[in-house]
Amino acid sequence: NAGVTQTPKFQVLKTGQSMTLQCAQDMNHEYMSWYRQDPGMGLRLIHYSVGAGITDQGEVPNGYNVSRSTTEDFPLRLLSAAPSQTSVYFCASNRQGAGEKLFFGSGTQLSVL
Amino acid sequence: EDQVTQSPEALRLQEGESSSLNCSYTVSGLRGLFWYRQDPGKGPEFLFTLYSAGEEKEKERLKATLTKKESFLHITAPKPEDSATYLCAVQLSPQGGSEKLVFGKGMKLTVNP
Numbered sequence: 768n769a770g771v772t773q774t775p776k777f778q779v780l781k782t783g784q785s786m787t788l789q790c791a792q793d794m795n796h797e798y799m800s801w802y803r804q805d806p807g808m809g810l811r812l813i814h815y816s817v818g819a820g821i822t823d824q825g826e827v828p829n830g831y832n833v834s835r836s837t838t839e840d841f842p843l844r845l846l847s848a849a850p851s852q853t854s855v856y857f858c859a860s861n862r863q864g865a866g867e868k869l870f871f872g873s874g875t876q877l878s879v880l
Numbered sequence: 881e882d883q884v885t886q887s888p889e890a891l892r893l894q895e896g897e898s899s900s901l902n903c904s905y906t907v908s909g910l911r912g913l914f915w916y917r918q919d920p921g922k923g924p925e926f927l928f929t930l931y932s933a934g935e936e937k938e939k940e941r942l943k944a945t946l947t948k949k950e951s952f953l954h955i956t957a958p959k960p961e962d963s964a965t966y967l968c969a970v971q972l973s974p975q976g977g978s979e980k981l982v983f984g985k986g987m988k989l990t991v992n993p
Contacts, residue, residue, distance in 0.1 A: 771923070807985060808985060809884065809967070809969075809982070809983035809984050809985050809986070810924075810967070810969075810983040811983075812980070812981070825980075826980075857923050857924070859923070864979060865911075865971050865972075865979035865980055865981050866911060866912060866971055866979060868914065868926040868929060869924075869926065869981075870926075871923030871924050871925070872923050873921070873922050873923050874921070874922070874923050
């Protein structure tokens with residue numbers, strides 16, 4: 768059972784570089800989301816999707832881009848990385864959104880120098 | 881402003897020493913409350929969902945309870961393998977807005993043998 772798979776596990780970027788964090792789920796979940804986790808703060812929602820072709824902003828969307836071309840994949844793009852984006856990023860999914868338990872990936876630890 | 885506060889921030893117990901973790905919230909439109917467990921380097925893993933005051937759920941040494949203003953996660957006779965960070969999240973249905981989850985900062989539990 769793969770569940771929610773995130774790659775890479777670790778990444779170091781220089782300020783201004785761009786990259787894509789990958790997220791894939793094999794549970795046929797309609798809802799997918801991206802969170803960031805910072806020390807001393809709760810998980811914060813970046814972007815979410817309620818189905819293929821539909822995305823929306825969460826609490827902290829600035830500097831990030833998403834798209835959802837398939838049910839399985841929900842990549843997160845950093846357009847021009849900044850040190851403030853140093854964080855641990857988690858992808859999560861479930862069948863229908865905030866009212867159900869979330870299945871989380873194992874996270875991507877990103878450092879922006 | 882909707883807030884979720886977990887206390888204490890960290891707790892160290894001896895094996896077999898029972899205790900409780902607190903999650904208090906000041907929100908409007910509470911729909912449900914979730915507890916997750918997070919091990920180092922991993923994503924959160926679902927434990928419980930509670931929907932109404934007075935509701936209780938149990939799983940092995942853990943029991944979650946809910947009142948109108950807070951939830952408790954009771955740990956009975958903990959073992960070292962219960963060491964983890966425990967996250968509380970509140971599902972909101974704000975007026976005029978879409979449902980969302982608000983996470984607390986988490987509580988790190990260490991159980992010494």
